[in-house]
Amino acid sequence: xxxxxxxxxxxxxxxxLPGLGPRSARRAVLHLIRKRTLLLGPLAxxxxxxxxxxxxCLNCGNVGTADICDICASHKRGTGELCVVEDVxxxxxxxxxxxxxxxxxxxxxxxxxxxxxxxxDLRIPRLIDRVETEAVSEVILALNATVDGLTTAxxxxxxxxxxxxxxxxxxGVPIGGExxxxxxxxxxxxxxxxxxx
Amino acid sequence: xxxxxxxxxxxxxxxxLPGLGPRSARRAVLHLIRKRTLLLGPLAxxxxxxxxxxxxCLNCGNVGTADICDICASHKRGTGELCVVEDVxxxxxxxxxxxxxxxxxxxxxxxxxxxxxxxxDLRIPRLIDRVETEAVSEVILALNATVDGLTTAxxxxxxxxxxxxxxxxxxGVPIGGExxxxxxxxxxxxxxxxxxx
Numbered sequence: 544x545x546x547x548x549x550x551x552x553x554x555x556x557x558x559x560l561p562g563l564g565p566r567s568a569r570r571a572v573l574h575l576i577r578k579r580t581l582l583l584g585p586l587a588x589x590x591x592x593x594x595x596x597x598x599x600c601l602n603c604g605n606v607g608t609a610d611i612c613d614i615c616a617s618h619k620r621g622t623g624e625l626c627v628v629e630d631v632x633x634x635x636x637x638x639x640x641x642x643x644x645x646x647x648x649x650x651x652x653x654x655x656x657x658x659x660x661x662x663x664d665l666r667i668p669r670l671i672d673r674v675e676t677e678a679v680s681e682v683i684l685a686l687n688a689t690v691d692g693l694t695t696a697x698x699x700x701x702x703x704x705x706x707x708x709x710x711x712x713x714x715g716v717p718i719g720g721e722x723x724x725x726x727x728x729x730x731x732x733x734x735x736x737x738x739x740x
Numbered sequence: 741x742x743x744x745x746x747x748x749x750x751x752x753x754x755x756x757l758p759g760l761g762p763r764s765a766r767r768a769v770l771h772l773i774r775k776r777t778l779l780l781g782p783l784a785x786x787x788x789x790x791x792x793x794x795x796x797c798l799n800c801g802n803v804g805t806a807d808i809c810d811i812c813a814s815h816k817r818g819t820g821e822l823c824v825v826e827d828v829x830x831x832x833x834x835x836x837x838x839x840x841x842x843x844x845x846x847x848x849x850x851x852x853x854x855x856x857x858x859x860x861d862l863r864i865p866r867l868i869d870r871v872e873t874e875a876v877s878e879v880i881l882a883l884n885a886t887v888d889g890l891t892t893a894x895x896x897x898x899x900x901x902x903x904x905x906x907x908x909x910x911x912g913v914p915i916g917g918e919x920x921x922x923x924x925x926x927x928x929x930x931x932x933x934x935x936x937x
Contacts, residue, residue: 553787570758573828579791582753590772590787594781
């Protein structure tokens with residue numbers, strides 16, 4: 544409670560962001576008010592702009608400010624490689640790594656019998672459609688290494704088998720990782736996939 | 741990096757909030773884009789409104805959306821009691837406790853020899869002015885129980901000695917603790933048990 548209803552309304556909205564609670568929302572709002580010109584104004588403008596223009600790419604499901612996202616629209620990305628990810632956050636993580644030069648397909652989740660999520664609830668039909676109509680030479684399944692992620696990868700591999708080259712991200716020891724802190728499954732996978740030096 | 745410059749700009753601004761880093765800013769922005777209508781739009785509007793209207797109360801230093809804040813403008817709060825706090829966050833903490841019915845005076849910091857903060861850098865001259873011109877019957881020093889807070893309380897007590905009844909928050913404030921992080925019950929207890937200096 545700040546004794547002012549407009550400021551209280553802003554605090555309530557900020558407290559609904561992931562990672563912020565009521566206390567940190569109050570702290571953030573006080574910080575914003577102190578930096579009115581440098582931070583609060585520009586932030587309000589940036590939010591308004593994104594609120595008005597942000598949408599899902601009709602092609603791949605990435606978020607952007609046009610009907611077709613920057614990656615799908617770029618001629619440089621037309622390598623024929625299609626990287627399938629669960630979520631936009633995963634696409635952003637791949638882009639930060641900066642090593643993949645093809646295009647993406649965002650499923651929007653994973654298959655889940657428990658939550659009654661079937662292929663039609665995800666962007667799987669659109670993926671099969673893209674493989675048939677676009678010049679796709681390879682589909683890279685970059686799903687999370689969870690039970691649901693693996694189930695979804697198996698389902699997609701079944702559907703696309705024989706039509707296109709199918710690959711998945713390699714499993715093994717993460718860069719900078721210490722064996723002592725790794726789980727047994729990862730060590731087994733890394734040992735099975737060992738390679739000549 | 742989200743592959744879109746407008747969204748990247750929003751992430752960069754969000755990452756400058758206290759309590760958010762680049763990773764949590766990305767998470768927050770994705771959440772905002774998913775809840776475009778329910779959260780992002782209203783948040784942009786609330787920020788714009790506060791950015792345009794927020795200012796410091798000319799009387800007490802509280803933040804509000806008018807030249808004189810709601811507390812100073814309220815007739816109900818004219819009890820003659822004046823609560824001196826370091827910061828707006830402390831005023832908010834006092835208001836959340838809900839037990840104080842008088843008005844506030846926000847110093848805007850504490851005296852600090854190390855940081856070369858003198859009485860003229862704070863709202864101390866204005867406090868003495870208010871004690872002389874307003875019908876103030878009691879000044880409650882609700883400064884943080886830190887070295888700088890105590891120094892400042894001593895300085896103010898020296899300046900106002902003999903002119904007005906002086907009290908300070910007592911039991912309940914832990915040594916080294918800050919008002920903004922205290923629970924409401926402790927703040928209430930401390931206010932009820934205030935004592936003469």
